[in-house]
Amino acid sequence: MRAKLCLAGALVLVATACAVGQDPTKVEPKHYKLDFENDRVQVVSVHYGPHERSVMHEHPGGVVVSLTEAHLRFTDENGKTREVYSKAGEVRWYPPFKHMVENLGDTTYDGVYVGVKGKVTNVSKGPGGSTPAVDEETKKMVAEYLLAAAKP
Numbered sequence: 001m002r003a004k005l006c007l008a009g010a011l012v013l014v015a016t017a018c019a020v021g022q023d024p025t026k027v028e029p030k031h032y033k034l035d036f037e038n039d040r041v042q043v044v045s046v047h048y049g050p051h052e053r054s055v056m057h058e059h060p061g062g063v064v065v066s067l068t069e070a071h072l073r074f075t076d077e078n079g080k081t082r083e084v085y086s087k088a089g090e091v092r093w094y095p096p097f098k099h100m101v102e103n104l105g106d107t108t109y110d111g112v113y114v115g116v117k118g119k120v121t122n123v124s125k126g127p128g129g130s131t132p133a134v135d136e137e138t139k140k141m142v143a144e145y146l147l148a149a150a151k152p
Contacts, residue, residue, distance in 0.1 A: 022098065024057040031101075032057075032113075039117065046111040048072075048103035058098035062115035066090045070109040073102045 024032035025044060031054055036043040042060065056077065066086040074082045077098045086092070103109050 022056075022058045024054070024059065027057050028054050035112075041117060042113075042115040044113045044115065046109070046113055048101065048109045050106050050108060051103060053102035054100050056098060056100050059094070059096065059113060060115040060117055061096045062094060062113055064092050064094060065112045065114070066092075067110040067112065068108065069105070070103070070111070071105040072109065073104055075100045075102070 025034045031046060031048055031052070033045040033047070034042070035045050041062075044059075046064075048054075066088060068088050070084070070086045072084045072086075074084065076082075083104070
């Protein structure tokens with residue numbers, strides 16, 4: 001009986017760690033730092049040294065602003081990889097996803113991830129394209145943050 005209770009307790013701890021362990025600011029504090037959070041957005045500073053890699057984590061759908069050039073490899077939870085090149089100042093939308101990151105470059109990568117909390121719906125923008133539907137208040141907050149982050 002005692003062994004069954006210990007096993008059940010261990011399973012609960014592992015499940016809890018897995019559920020909590022997906023937030024990059026908690027499982028990857030070396031690479032992700034929470035800058036701001038409210039009920040609508042989470043703003044996270046991203047920092048990878050040359051050739052550093054992360055563990056599996058996930059982000060809500062959001063916008064990434066690259067502050068430096070980057071050559072990154074994303075590996076999703078199914079093992080599928082995708083290499084991404086970005087330039088300083090480039091902005092990209094990413095849907096919610098679970099992944100690992102590896103900086104393939106010889107230089108440090110810095111960026112800002114603005115994750116949108118809650119349900120994000122896509123509105124057709126033409127063949128093969130979509131743009132997230134976000135309310136005006138959130139658009140304004142994101143724009144103000146990005147302008148402030150871009151200032152030296």
